[in-house]
Amino acid sequence: MVVLMEKEMKYDEIFARSFSRHDQKRFGYAALVGCFIVTCCLCTVFKPYLAPLPVLNVRLTIVDGLKLVMGTQQTNKPQRPYVGVKERKLLCNTTKPRSDTCEMEGDVRIQGNSSTIFVLSSHVGNASWTIKPYARKGDESAMQRVTNFSIKAIQQEAETMPKCTKMHNVPAIVFSVGGYGGNNFHAFTDVIIPLYATSREFNREVRFLMANKHSQWTTKFQEVLDNLSRYEIIDIDHDNEVHCFSSMIVGLKKEDRKELHTNLMKEFIRFLRSSYSLERSTTIKLTNRSIKRPRLLIVSRQKTRAFMNLKDVVGAAQEMGFEVIVTEMNANMTQVSRLVNSCDVMMGVHGAGLTNMVFLPENGVVIQVVPLGKMEWLAKTCYGEPSKAMGLKYLEYKISEEESTLKDQYPHNHQVFVDPFTIQRKGWDAFRSIYMEKQNVMLDVAKFKERLSKALQLLHE
Missing domain, CATH: 3.40.50 (Rossmann fold)
Known part of the structure; x- marks a missing residue:
């Protein structure tokens, strides 16, 4: 071991004596420049792999009647001025016993009198759904009186997306008061209670798009509607505009078959007492x-x-x-x-x-x-x-x-x-x-x- 150390020390001395102090400095500078050049070359070669990557997560599932399409995309590319969000979502659920619903975020456009909703969603592909936004699914007699809405996922805007004529900066909920909505029992169990369950999270910052609208119904429940949304209701069946939203729910949430019921029943009763003072x-x-x-x-x-x-x-x-x-x-x-x-x-x-x-x-x-x-x-x-x-x-x-x-x-x-x-x-x-x-x-x-x-x-x- 001692002999080895002595040999290493002699080697260092010989190396040091082989170059002057000036030469040693020149050698160190050259090594530093060489390392820098090698680093630049490596960055140039691997640049495509080192750039920030977009995060893409798309899932498509069809199980027992559930049509579920959900995707989120984050990218460094500038967003369209209207959408102004990095996340796009389209989720349609047809498994609930009483109601079908579609929830979407991104560029959403509804063409009123055509009952058609367009969603710009490049990662989902061209897909479509048909929703009757009334919470008595399975009752053919009731559902015959409810407007059909077609929801179309569009990959590229091109000519298939209608031009916006009215922009909105709050979410939208599309629902119908058709079916048996004229009956007091069904008005509450099929519309009012599900509408409360669907819209309460927005704290009145939501716009209602009503299908099969008739003035007597809205007059009767005006206090309830005013306490769920502070915006004027849009009679979507007779509207010629193309309304554009960044978020929309089509259909009302009804989790079970129970009549006059929501999981938030006590809260709903307090809401009614407040609405009618x-x-x-x-x-x-x-x-x-x-x-x-x-x-x-x-x-x-x-x-x-x-x-x-x-x-x-x-x-x-x-x-x-x-x-x-x-x-x-x-x-x-x-x-x-x-x-x-x-x-x-x-x-x-x-x-x-x-x-x-x-x-x-x-x-x-x-x-x-x-x-x-x-x-x-x-x-x-x-x-x-x-x-x-x-x-x-x-x-x-x-x-x-x-x-x-x-x-x-x-x-x-x-x-x-x-x-x-x-x-x-x-x-x-x-x-x-x-x-x-x-x-x-x-x-x-x-x-x-x-x-x-x-x-x-x-x-x-």
Whole structure:
């Protein structure tokens, strides 16, 4: 080891003596210049591989009816002035049981009266979808009344993208009030609640593009619409403009088949109270010393499923300590909401009028009178389960054959009484014509007082 070190030291001395101090400096400078030249050559050769790379992530999946197309692209190239974003997204979901939706970001253009939406999406390729933006998917009768929207993904703008005539700097939601939207129950379950679930994240900074629009509908729900969007609604079926957005949702989000329901039901109820400036958030709390009487609202009907002995029912309720109000629901939602909110108990025969239970204060009681026709499942689905999700107490009263006016139209042993399922199997029209349109109710007041007594008990709890 010592010998080796001595040899290395001698080698260094010989190397040092071989060059003068000036020569050593010249040698060091030359080596430095040589390294610099080699580095420049390497950069020139590998320059294409060292430049910033665009990040591209594209995914295309089709599973069990789900058409999912999603892509994001980031690049150093300057963006088009209108789009102004680096991310482009197109996501269409057709797997939900009640609604199809498409969400898109980037350059989105909708040509109103052609019901066509164009999306510039070079990485997706030319693709198209057809969406009916109404949340009762599968109901052919309803969906026949809903406008079809074609969504086209375009690779290059060229001549296939129509020229923008109106620019918007807020997102858009395209939806329809067709279908059964004229019915109060369907207006809430198919449109209002899904619209709330879809638009709430935008905090009113969103524009509504409404299909199958009619003025009576928008007038009826103006307070709700104003509290979801601060912009004027566009009647997209009768619009000749090409509206351009950087973000759009086509269709309303409905996650399940439940009626009058959203996962945000308690929040939705608070939203309604705020929209209509309703004063009461909870019902009266009865005690043995209570002076104020609880208010009972009886929803009356004039044409079908009407109470034939309404005066007797009112008298019995008053004797039990209720302040009774009888009314038929109308289209003035401001008046209806304030009336319902002022009450503690609401009762009525199965029908759209019961939908207004959404305005009852929390812990209010709903009494649904269920007509003949094996309608228990329908009654529970439409109002029983939804009322509980709203923070209400639910009671049911099933009438007997003797309490139905159908006994005056059919013999006692008729299948209308003996086997209602036979009527149901004939289809909805046959079922509705008998049990929904021909039937009125003559309540057994003595029996019904048991339900009223239970309602009072619930108000004490």
